[in-house]
Amino acid sequence: MLADALGQDSYFNDKKILLLDKDPKNTNDRTWCFWEEGKGRFDGIVHKAWNDIYFGGQGFSEQFKISPYAYKLIRGLDFYRHYLQKVSTHTNIEFLQEEVLNVSENEGSVLVTTTEETYIGNQVFSSVFDFKTLKNQHKYPVLQQHFLGWVVKTKHPVFNADRPIFMDFSVEQKNNTRFMYVLPFSDTKALLEYTLFSEHLLPEASYEKAIKDYLNQKYGCVEYEILEKEKGSIPMTCYDFQVHNTKRIHYIGSAGGWTKPSTGYTFYNTSKKISDLITLIKENKSFASLRTKWRFRFYDLLLLDILYSDNGKGQYIFETLFKNRPPQLIFKFLDEETNLWEDLRIISGCPKKEFIKSLIRRLLPFFK
Incomplete structure (x- = not known):
């Protein structure tokens, strides 16, 4: 997002911009969701949108109309293809698949060392997140939103394609905060994610068993094909990541504290922060205003x-x-x-x- 925003702004036409990632970004390795009023800038790559959500609890459950909002889903692969194609049209931006090993700063420049080369630049924006930063402090509590998801296709119609399950806390809590999250693409295809807000991860088999049990108990479904898998862990903390910014190295995304601490939502918040960041760069102002109110x-x-x-x-x-x-x-x-x-x-x-x-x-x- 940042690379494309820089490439679209004529202010940066005389700047050479290098985009580094260790992954080629050619698989559907994640899903992003967000709520939004009306039409939005990502609608061209939104895979599915819903006007209702279902909340399930142990004593209260309800299906809600969420107008004027819609709940929107973007597949990782669609996002990568769209943005890498856009970035490729900016002649001053180069994308290289290399793993970053180290970033160091001196008085006049920044050195970025990868598995292949060392690059010299004036500014680095890093989205590389390191959990060690959080483990070495005790001022703020640190939880994780950790999850494992399956995209499944069933033999018979079992899902309601118009009703995503935003949170279903009817699953056994086991002294944690645990819920199922279901995004139906059709009546036979859906993404199901077993999600926890807790301190420690589970063995992978525990997430998978929870999804199997939910499919069986909620939908009476034992026959299905697993089309895709995804898993992740998102930091949930109020730690001030901006204290690690320097004159030439700035952290963005989750590494910059752009994740909403209480929910783990990052994608839409990042899109808003990028716009503000571009303005601050052009005006040569401090990035302190990017902190949450x-x-x-x-x-x-x-x-x-x-x-x-x-x-x-x-x-x-x-x-x-x-x-x-x-x-x-x-x-x-x-x-x-x-x-x-x-x-x-x-x-x-x-x-x-x-x-x-x-x-x-x-x-x-x-x-x-």
Whole structure:
């Protein structure tokens, strides 16, 4: 996204830009989803969009209309093909498949060492994420949104193609925050992901067993073909990644703290940050404004504190919120576009005791 934005802006016509990735980006290795009002810039590569979502809990379940929002899905392969083709039309940008081994900075330049070569540049924007950064600090809780997904094709119609399952907490929680996420492409084809918000990963067989059990128990389906697999782990933390930025090295994407800490959503937020970043580069201004607004960062921190200390509370918190507030307001809040009154509506729709205790724990050190 950043390479294409740089290539489209005439301000950078006299700059040579190198895009490095160890992967050729020719497989469908991931899926991105986001909610959006009306038509958007990615509609040309959106594989599927829905106007309804289903939330499933243990005491409350509901199918919601989400207009004016639509929930949109982009396949990784479609994104790669589209953007690499666009990047290839910019004569000042070169894409090379090489693994980056090291990035070092001196007074006048940055050196990027790969498996093949060492390159010299003026600025580096790195999306290489390293979990060690988070493990070496104790100020902020660190969870992971980790998941394994299958795209399956069934012999008989079992899915509702118009109803994605946004979160289904009816699965056994096992003292964690666990849910199923189902994105149906048709009545016989869907992506199912077993997802956790927790500190530690599971053995791969545990995710797969959960998907098998869900297909059997939810849909009565034991005969199906697995067309694709994907897995991932997304950081959930309020840690300030921008402290690692230097004069010439800047971190972007999850490595720059662009992931929404409370949900793990990154794709759409990144698209907005890229636009702001281009403006800051051209105006030679600090990138500090790319940080999340302090109040939203604090809201996220309170939730992560709860889930870190009592990971089994997630189902109760999300179920209470979706029971008390419409998804449109929840989406607007998660997009960090609400005003203070709307923030208070969201907060009042959450469980009180857990968030008050979390707030006291965070404020207590200031009164000692």
